[in-house]
Amino acid sequence: FVRRTKGKRDRLAPLLEETGAALADYILRARPKVDSPYLFLSFTPPVGPFKYASPVSRIVRKRLRHGGVELGRVAGAHLLRHSLATQLVRQRTPINEVADLLGHRSINTTALYVKVAVSQLAEVALPFPGGVA
Structure with a gap:
């Protein structure tokens, strides 16, 4: 489920198994350990969602x-x-x-x-x- 896409709409998108595995690996091993509802975060301080x-x-x-x-x-x-x-x-x-x-x-x-x-x-x-x- 993708929230607020470029067209300002929510939508469903397919997820390939290998993509899901890569996302799980990112979440478990690479994603900064901060309390944020956003999946992808900037590693550059201040750590948070990409604004642009x-x-x-x-x-x-x-x-x-x-x-x-x-x-x-x-x-x-x-x-x-x-x-x-x-x-x-x-x-x-x-x-x-x-x-x-x-x-x-x-x-x-x-x-x-x-x-x-x-x-x-x-x-x-x-x-x-x-x-x-």
Whole structure:
């Protein structure tokens, strides 16, 4: 259960078993021992919830660089979201399911991710009537 997402809404999201195991490990071994209802906390004093996305984006960029990932123009926390959507589209997940997972209210917002599937669109394109001009 995810509270107060970017769209200021609560929603349910699937949790893979390995993700659940990683979260449990974080809670048991790494999370600062403070009384806070928030799951993810800043290790930088004062320890508490992240107030903005920028520290999370810095952490993501640092870990990606550490993993040898080339960082382009879009790098940070949003890159993870974009990568997930791109992979789902490439795997031919129905666009409405991708929209639900991302929490998009409008299918038009999710449709932006379809542009990455141009090669797949070419596979199903019908020949131009009358041949090539």
